[in-house]
Amino acid sequence: MQLIHTLDPLRSAVDALRSQGPVALVPTMGALHEGHLTLVREARRRAASVVVSIFVNPLQFGANEDLDAYPRQLERDCALLEAEGVDLVWAPSVEVMYPARFATNVSVSGVSEGLDGAARPGHFDGVATVVSKLFNQVRPDLALFGEKDWQQLAVIRRMARDLDLTLPRADAIHGVSTVREADGLAMSSRNAYLTPEQRAAAVALPQAMRAAIVEIESGVDVGDALAHLARTLLASGFLSVDYAELCDAADLSVLMARGPKPMRLLVAARIGKARLIDNMAVMPV
Ligand SMILES: Nc1ncnc2c1ncn2[C@@H]1O[C@H](COP(=O)(O)OP(=O)(O)OP(=O)(O)O)[C@@H](O)[C@H]1O
Numbered sequence: 001m002q003l004i005h006t007l008d009p010l011r012s013a014v015d016a017l018r019s020q021g022p023v024a025l026v027p028t029m030g031a032l033h034e035g036h037l038t039l040v041r042e043a044r045r046r047a048a049s050v051v052v053s054i055f056v057n058p059l060q061f062g063a064n065e066d067l068d069a070y071p072r073q074l075e076r077d078c079a080l081l082e083a084e085g086v087d088l089v090w091a092p093s094v095e096v097m098y099p100a101r102f103a104t105n106v107s108v109s110g111v112s113e114g115l116d117g118a119a120r121p122g123h124f125d126g127v128a129t130v131v132s133k134l135f136n137q138v139r140p141d142l143a144l145f146g147e148k149d150w151q152q153l154a155v156i157r158r159m160a161r162d163l164d165l166t167l168p169r170a171d172a173i174h175g176v177s178t179v180r181e182a183d184g185l186a187m188s189s190r191n192a193y194l195t196p197e198q199r200a201a202a203v204a205l206p207q208a209m210r211a212a213i214v215e216i217e218s219g220v221d222v223g224d225a226l227a228h229l230a231r232t233l234l235a236s237g238f239l240s241v242d243y244a245e246l247c248d249a250a251d252l253s254v255l256m257a258r259g260p261k262p263m264r265l266l267v268a269a270r271i272g273k274a275r276l277i278d279n280m281a282v283m284p285v
């Protein structure tokens, strides 16, 4: 496995991989867990070579967010990726990704505006900018992202279509189902911020979401079900609920009632030092 930090060696190494068949890219911010490794395994099934990027992207963190605290453990991450048969790890520095006088911003309107877009102003511009750079740097045949970040996946799909990013395959932007801990909590690098007590309390998030989905699917008023969900989280040790919304699964517009199209329940809530997000499918009427 090659570990590469600068652009020219990256381009030669990826050209060599490309000559052996399709190349898959798995973009990450490191601090890898089973969720990331599941993306890597899926990438190996779908392509001849796998490139994993590890870059904690300052552009997608707000001024008061956890950029400095975000876990960085490149050596451990590389050992995990080597064991998974990854071909190349692309780990640029901030200076390589954003050289002096960098001045371009990729902004996707509509799908990026509500939910995390509203709670984290500028976040999805940062994600869209770095992901478009990663696509241009690696020029993969396909790229894999987790459904845990459902809105991010929708933003990246929109961006790839709108900018004619030349990812050649039909499955070019491939979403992978959320990988969960045994008790149902979605795996996330930020779970590491939780104390054992907070970690135990955090299971209320997927549990309360499932309960809300049962209510919505059995005809309870959506507003009432979401208010019940928020009250349950606050009573279980969560400090605040940034949002809890029933949305159209594709364009993420907020829904007041269950409808005939695929829907998603999306929640972001704070516990201890962590802000956790999760989303689940809701059966159409
Ligand atoms: N539990 C999970 N299941 C499936 N995919 C996941 C999971 N967690 C993260 N991913 C995906 O891995 C990729 C890299 O995510 P990232 O490095 O931000 O990890 P993370 O655990 O989501 O971290 P964070 O705590 O910042 O949310 C993204 O496409 C993300 O959706």
Ligand SMILES: CC(C)(CO)[C@@H](O)C(=O)[O-]
Pocket (backbone or CB within 6 Å): 027, 028, 029, 055, 057, 060, 127, 130, 131, 149, 152
């Ligand atoms: C896609 C991504 C790697 C861009 O920095 C990040 O948002 C993430 O890890 O989900």
Ligand code: BAL
Pocket (backbone or CB within 6 Å): 060, 061, 149, 152
């Ligand atoms: N997994 C999404 C990256 C972020 O929260 O910044």
